[in-house]
Amino acid sequence: MQPFTTLTAIAAPLDVANVDTDKIIPARLLRKLRTPPDGYAPYLFHDVRRDADGRERETFVLNRPEYQNAGILVADVNFGCGSSREGAVYAMLDSGIRSVIAASFGDIHYANEIQNGMLPVILPEETCRELREQLHAKPGATLTIDLAAQTVSDTNGKQHRFQIDAVYKERLLKGLDEVGMVLQHLPEIEAFEKKHHGEHGWLA
Amino acid sequence: MTTPRTMFDKIWDQHVVTRREGEALLYVDRNYVHEGSFHAFFALAKEGRKVRKPRQTFATADHYVPTRGREQGLAGITDPEIRGMVELLEHNARENEILHLGIDEPRQGIVHVIGPELGLTQPGLTITCGDSHTSTHGAFGALAFGIGASQLKQILATQCIWQKKPKTLHVVVDGALGKGVGGKDVILAVIAKIGTAGATGHTIEFAGSAIRSLSMEGRLTVCNMAIEAGARAGMVAPDDTTYAYLEGREFAPKGADWDRALAWWRTLPGDEGAAFDREVRIDGAALEPTLTWGTSPEEALPVSASIPAPSDFTAAEQRAHAETALAYMGLKPGTKLTDVRVDAAFIGTCTNGRIEDLRAAAAILKGRKVVVPAWVSPGSSQIKRQAEAEGLDRIFTEAGFEWRASGCSSCAAMNGDIVPAGKRCASTSNRNFEGRQGKGARTHLMSPAMVAAAAVTGRITDVRTLL
Numbered sequence: 001m002q003p004f005t006t007l008t009a010i011a012a013p014l015d016v017a018n019v020d021t022d023k024i025i026p027a028r029l030l031r032k033l034r035t036p037p038d039g040y041a042p043y044l045f046h047d048v049r050r051d052a053d054g055r056e057r058e059t060f061v062l063n064r065p066e067y068q069n070a071g072i073l074v075a076d077v078n079f080g081c082g083s084s085r086e087g088a089v090y091a092m093l094d095s096g097i098r099s100v101i102a103a104s105f106g107d108i109h110y111a112n113e114i115q116n117g118m119l120p121v122i123l124p125e126e127t128c129r130e131l132r133e134q135l136h137a138k139p140g141a142t143l144t145i146d147l148a149a150q151t152v153s154d155t156n157g158k159q160h161r162f163q164i165d166a167v168y169k170e171r172l173l174k175g176l177d178e179v180g181m182v183l184q185h186l187p188e189i190e191a192f193e194k195k196h197h198g199e200h201g202w203l204a
Numbered sequence: 205m206t207t208p209r210t211m212f213d214k215i216w217d218q219h220v221v222t223r224r225e226g227e228a229l230l231y232v233d234r235n236y237v238h239e240g241s242f243h244a245f246f247a248l249a250k251e252g253r254k255v256r257k258p259r260q261t262f263a264t265a266d267h268y269v270p271t272r273g274r275e276q277g278l279a280g281i282t283d284p285e286i287r288g289m290v291e292l293l294e295h296n297a298r299e300n301e302i303l304h305l306g307i308d309e310p311r312q313g314i315v316h317v318i319g320p321e322l323g324l325t326q327p328g329l330t331i332t333c334g335d336s337h338t339s340t341h342g343a344f345g346a347l348a349f350g351i352g353a354s355q356l357k358q359i360l361a362t363q364c365i366w367q368k369k370p371k372t373l374h375v376v377v378d379g380a381l382g383k384g385v386g387g388k389d390v391i392l393a394v395i396a397k398i399g400t401a402g403a404t405g406h407t408i409e410f411a412g413s414a415i416r417s418l419s420m421e422g423r424l425t426v427c428n429m430a431i432e433a434g435a436r437a438g439m440v441a442p443d444d445t446t447y448a449y450l451e452g453r454e455f456a457p458k459g460a461d462w463d464r465a466l467a468w469w470r471t472l473p474g475d476e477g478a479a480f481d482r483e484v485r486i487d488g489a490a491l492e493p494t495l496t497w498g499t500s501p502e503e504a505l506p507v508s509a510s511i512p513a514p515s516d517f518t519a520a521e522q523r524a525h526a527e528t529a530l531a532y533m534g535l536k537p538g539t540k541l542t543d544v545r546v547d548a549a550f551i552g553t554c555t556n557g558r559i560e561d562l563r564a565a566a567a568i569l570k571g572r573k574v575v576v577p578a579w580v581s582p583g584s585s586q587i588k589r590q591a592e593a594e595g596l597d598r599i600f601t602e603a604g605f606e607w608r609a610s611g612c613s614s615c616a617a618m619n620g621d622i623v624p625a626g627k628r629c630a631s632t633s634n635r636n637f638e639g640r641q642g643k644g645a646r647t648h649l650m651s652p653a654m655v656a657a658a659a660v661t662g663r664i665t666d667v668r669t670l671l
Contacts, residue, residue: 022640052643076521081434086334108352113353
């Protein structure tokens, strides 16, 4: 997993609450293999992004030329609700997006972002709105996210501090492999299994 | 004296292998996989790892299997991409020595339907699956939650998962449910009240006399849609209804094990006076059949209501969402829900594809004819056979429903069972997001009996008028 330390990138404002993972990548596209070099990038926000004939809608923010290299999305409340599909994270990552700033996230989606080295930043609803307004005023402007300092610097240079669990922060900063981190505890897992299955033998 | 604990706390504590700052390493008793799990298996193989406890993982094909032409098995899948997904699961299960209930297996079905049906899902267990509706299994008093592909890989490789302990939300539904009101109406009313992010970061424990009065099928429906309120998991304390459902099922404990299991299960319900982080109360007796009008499960109303106007909402994002939803759904504020015409009807899914659901729909359909295209896809192959033995298939087909094979079908429409763009579908599924049943499809979530009522009248109908 690629570590996440600091990121300065073009940020795209997404003025929609409750963006579900079906919207980020429609279900029917999940049967596609994530083959290089584009992976799931062509499917990001597929049905919102294109009209019935497959042409890109000018009205959708990521279709505008200023946002072609966006690395950050600034959303609203409850980003990534709905289906557990990790394809939603792959579609963002493969499109170059490394962080989503929102007032809240769907629980499974939040975990999926962390697992893939993406940084979900939680800021108050008003701050998210303020950031989106700034970005609308200066299309193509960048934001800087510093994970170690837990800050987002806006287009005026003002810093907004965010909270993140110490354990997620460490994992992202170091790009740690979760399976390896679990297997460090193999003796404890085996001891647990012995006791648990001793009491509930039908589960083994 | 020990502090009274919730059921969630008890099950959580019994599965903690070790702790680190802010997280616990939880042991997973049962892990279910389906075709969509291929990213996890691919990553596992790439790292040169194998499934650590193959006997605790179970695979079934559900999301992509066709619901027509099933007698042809794999050969009946013409789309090479869809066929590849079903084959990939079979391959991954074989490579890792996992029990696989594939397209030709008599026990095949939707993962959240067959887990309970086979007795794999039991009280007190931790259960995971790479699907958000894993919350369904909490109806047995289990801690069951959906995970992403990376976490699935972690569980396959280790049988454990790091988890931050969620908060607890007590949803108490008291009072006798009226005629024609069941699990689907209860959960839609709960989501309408607390919102799709209302339980984010929480596990919901459903309680109260209305919940206790529900059958296992009704409780499964309620817990299934706990995720639509943003909950990590939904749970109902096990009781005699639970034990009676489980006894004798294939993977349920037998003989002396059954007695030991029962003794353990009886210790699981929360202690008197256990504290929850939050509580929500709902008057079950006041509930009507409930359905969604918009494009989010929280946009739900009693059947006697009218379509709202965006200005009816105080929160800015709800107002904006309502505006978009009305445009997408092609609805005008002020229209009575019962004046909304439907173009299609669909019964099935992990929410409402169980035998009791089919019986409830058949009770409405008996002696009546549908006026719109309608199809039913039983939640499992076993349920399909049971329904046929009870003669329900004849009631459905004589009413004009298509009687199809089991699978997720047009809930996520991944197998190609789509609702055409612009068409309005009365559906027993769990999500009414834009495009969920197909690009441009308009979905109204409701109970199986309500879908049957809509199918025979061609409009949204209060099922109580047909009882």
